[in-house]
Amino acid sequence: MAKKKEPVLIDGKVVSQKIKDEIKKEVADLIDKKDSSPHLAAVLVGDDPASQTYVAAKEKAAHSVGIISSTYRYPEDITENELLEVIEFLNNDDEIDGFIVQLPLPAHINEDHIISAIHPSKDVDGFTPVNIGNMVLNRPGYLPATPYGIMELLKAYKINTEGKHCVVVGRSNIVGRPVSILLSQKRNPGNATVTLCHSKTKNLKEITLSADILICAIGKPQFITGDMVKEGAVVIDVGIHRLGDDSAKKGYRLVGDVLFKDVYKKASFITPVPGGVGPMTIAMLLKNTLLAHKKEFYS
Numbered sequence: 609m610a611k612k613k614e615p616v617l618i619d620g621k622v623v624s625q626k627i628k629d630e631i632k633k634e635v636a637d638l639i640d641k642k643d644s645s646p647h648l649a650a651v652l653v654g655d656d657p658a659s660q661t662y663v664a665a666k667e668k669a670a671h672s673v674g675i676i677s678s679t680y681r682y683p684e685d686i687t688e689n690e691l692l693e694v695i696e697f698l699n700n701d702d703e704i705d706g707f708i709v710q711l712p713l714p715a716h717i718n719e720d721h722i723i724s725a726i727h728p729s730k731d732v733d734g735f736t737p738v739n740i741g742n743m744v745l746n747r748p749g750y751l752p753a754t755p756y757g758i759m760e761l762l763k764a765y766k767i768n769t770e771g772k773h774c775v776v777v778g779r780s781n782i783v784g785r786p787v788s789i790l791l792s793q794k795r796n797p798g799n800a801t802v803t804l805c806h807s808k809t810k811n812l813k814e815i816t817l818s819a820d821i822l823i824c825a826i827g828k829p830q831f832i833t834g835d836m837v838k839e840g841a842v843v844i845d846v847g848i849h850r851l852g853d854d855s856a857k858k859g860y861r862l863v864g865d866v867l868f869k870d871v872y873k874k875a876s877f878i879t880p881v882p883g884g885v886g887p888m889t890i891a892m893l894l895k896n897t898l899l900a901h902k903k904e905f906y907s
């Protein structure tokens with residue numbers, strides 16, 4: 609028997625670096641033209657270690673391209689009303705081009721109330737109802753960074769989505785739902801036939817086995833196993849989980865929603881974790897911040 613071809617590893621570090629290089633050049637040009645640097649703010653509530661890591665990564669990436677970043681830190685017990693005042697302040701601060709509220713928020717705060725208070729023109733995470741609505745209607749706006757990053761990866765690797773069966777597993781407002789919408793849109797990448805699966809889906813394996821492109825955004829470590837993937841499928845792993853590992857320096861290692869060592873044998877293209885979708889999320893946040901600074905939109 610002929611040995612099966614190895615899949616192409618989709619390198620989110622390389623693609624995100626290219627996007628950051630382009631942003632850096634544009635920022636430098638702005639400054640040459642006596643414009644100011646773009647300014648991104650982040651709101652971080654509480655001391656969740658993963659959230660701290662993500663915000664630190666966003667600040668570092670912003671600085672690396674010449675975007676100013678400020679992080680507003682608040683204790684776990686901040687009230688919803690106090691946080692709404694912070695949002696109001698950032699909405700009205702002309703120095704700040706765009707801002708994000710790092711999720712998840714503590715359980716006593718209603719995320720919907722907070723997100724809905726963000727002015728759409730500063731919503732560089734693309735989470736507000738206005739930006740989600742614009743995305744659904746294929747109008748200019750800010751796209752959520754992770755779905756935006758997934759589309760850019762498909763573009764960078766020239767993966768044809770037209771007429772393909774894309775199966776998205778996971779229906780979160782932040783990843784699964786928006787990426788399912790983008791993939792079905794009349795544009796490129798897009799024009800796919802999309803099935804959105806979730807925790808109540810029956811015969812999940814039957815559906816994932818029919819996927820030409822499988823987007824895994826379930827939020828469960830190594831949930832997608834080799835037997836659920838069609839030979840030659842494109843597999844995009846959006847999950848990021850810390851698995852305890854005593855042999856690792858930090859005491860844990862990162863895994864995705866995909867059991868990589870098995871799914872690898874089936875896929876034609878596959879994103880690793882880390883180094884796949886994660887770095888793209890950060891790059892697209894910076895892209896949205898640059899657009900917001902220029903008072904432009906994704907279109």
Ligand code: BQF
Pocket residue numbers: 661662663665666710711712848881882883884885886887889890
């Ligand atoms: C990588 C996130 C769950 C819940 C809230 C690079 C990131 C992750 C991985 C990162 C994520 C996940 C972010 C890698 C931001 C992606 O090298 O693989 C970067 O910083 N992310 C977030 O802000 O909030 C989350 C996942």
